[in-house]
Amino acid sequence: MNYTIIDCYTDEPSGLGVPPYLGTFPRYIYGALTDVGNNPIYLTIDDIRLWKKYNSIPSDKSKEIKTNKKIYNLTKNYENVEEILKKTTHLIIIAGINVPGKYLSAVPGRLSEVTDYIKDLRCYKILTGPAALLGSIQEGGKKPEKYNTKSFDLIDFNYLNTNYYDEIKAQQGAQLIQQIPWPVIAEIETGKGCDIGKCSFCTEPLKSKVQFRLPRDIIEELKALKKQGVEHFRFGKQTCFFSYQNGNLEEIEKILKAAHELGPKTLHIDNVNPNKIVGKDGEKIVKLIVKYCTPGNTTALGIESFDKEVIKKNSLNTTPQIAYKAIKLINKLGVKRGKNGMPKLLPGINILFGLIGENKNTHQENMKWLNKILDENLLLRRINIRQVTPFEGTKLDDLAGTKFIKKNKKHYWSWRKQIRREIDYPMLKKLVPEGTILKDVRMEIYDGKTTFGRQFGTYPLVIGIKGKRLKLNEFYEVKVVDYMLRSIIGEVIQK
């Protein structure tokens, strides 16, 4: 049998698989197939677009006025897509954007897009990834795009048992790297599910029960990835890194230390429940992360709202006081600048628009607490604001659906803008004051005469180099010279 994987990329609250991130879904599926003697071929949605729209002939990126992000992430197989698909007997589509963002150098595939591309292929078609369970969204605040059942022979979130830790073939999955020419950051899974599991909007309890991977399995996978040349890692696939093995300090240190000893260029984390930071051993875990990870690291805190009424009505798990304490503690232990020019560890926060009970006071409360953080010279690496999506099966969908989004939509633009102008902008100036030198900035796209790049890692700052078209995929040392609302303008110091 000839298996082909088409990766349309995935973005879940607990797990990223949009390039340069390589998610767990393609790796585990690749591993499961090779384990039983198959030789699967990995393609990206970009390969498919190139085949359909440009006859598999790529453009010269250095000559594009504005980089075409839809055909940016080509695998080593891009020239042979037609032939590969002709021979394919089993086509596996990985898809599912559940928390859409703006991606610097990638455009995830929509379900309607990929189903159109594959409609004439004669083979067994499988849909997996988050889209198989929840659909996929392109824009927050809207109902998810559902798959057309007629387009697939099998729709399975748990295809090849990739959701059972005792069955995943993560180590074998590392060989997938051989088909990818760009430098990836590998999303590493530590666990799934949530021991709180009651926030109104959250899909994690619908997807998974609480389980953790064994340190041994994680370490073996890290080693296998490193052996394939991976230099950048993020412990990002979990709902809370601090909850790994129920917050067991020794086990947490075991995986951090093992990853550190591999000498990666990037070792970061993602997703932390603020309660665990202020809870038992929280401070010790922060210290371990600062000790073993590389600088520029961020703990993304799911705060969602600072409004007590909204917190209550949506059963959110963090009070503003706890969130504030967690932010303060991370700042105290992580603010020191590391050798790439960024602080070692900072908090990031998530704010959600459209939760049950939201009104004008909600924004006032958010601003009150954000101003307090700013006034006390505490740093936030980033504030992620998005409109909530009422996924089927959540309390939010049952009780309110898009009611509050519709009611308050007229305010969102001004609420967001106020946060960007009054909090993000001054915060950015404190985070990387003028003259700060940032190292290892990889140039990724052009927009006219500006080149945009970023460091590898979790929520890296986007840096625009005005008036210069620098060589893409090369690394530069950059000095901060000016600011945009959420990104910075830099000047090249040296290559």
Ligand code: SF4
């Ligand atoms: S704490 Fe709430 S939002 Fe976070 S994973 Fe658990 S249920 Fe979901």
